[in-house]
Amino acid sequence: MTTKKAPAARKNGRGNGHFDDMLRDLRLGFVGSQVSLGQLQQNQAKLQQLHAMMLESQAAHQREMAVLERRIDRNIAQIMDILADHSRVLADHSRVLAALPDALRDKIGFGPR
DSSP: OOOOOOOOBOTTSSSBHHHHHHHHHHHHHHHHHHHHHHHHHHHHHHHHHHHHHHHHHHHHHHHHHHHHHHHHHHHHHHHHHHHHHHHHHHHHHHHHHHHHHHHHHHHHTOOOO
């Protein structure tokens, strides 16, 4: 079984090369994290702005929908009134048409059956 050996100390006497490399990577990662954190904060701010815009747009859409719903309700009420009038006219026409044969017989002198 083979085991990995830790990297030897640097020849310049500045300590363990592995530790220094890890520390350097950690520092670079931290700086990179700060950049990423800054980008994240910018993106979050943009997201908040877009969310606010979406909420404003949604509110405007809901107001428009309320206006349209009132208009539709008014139109439906008018249509129902018109249909009721047409139903009365049709009922009156049906009554007149039902009485027409007898009225014609009376008019031409045949009288009722």
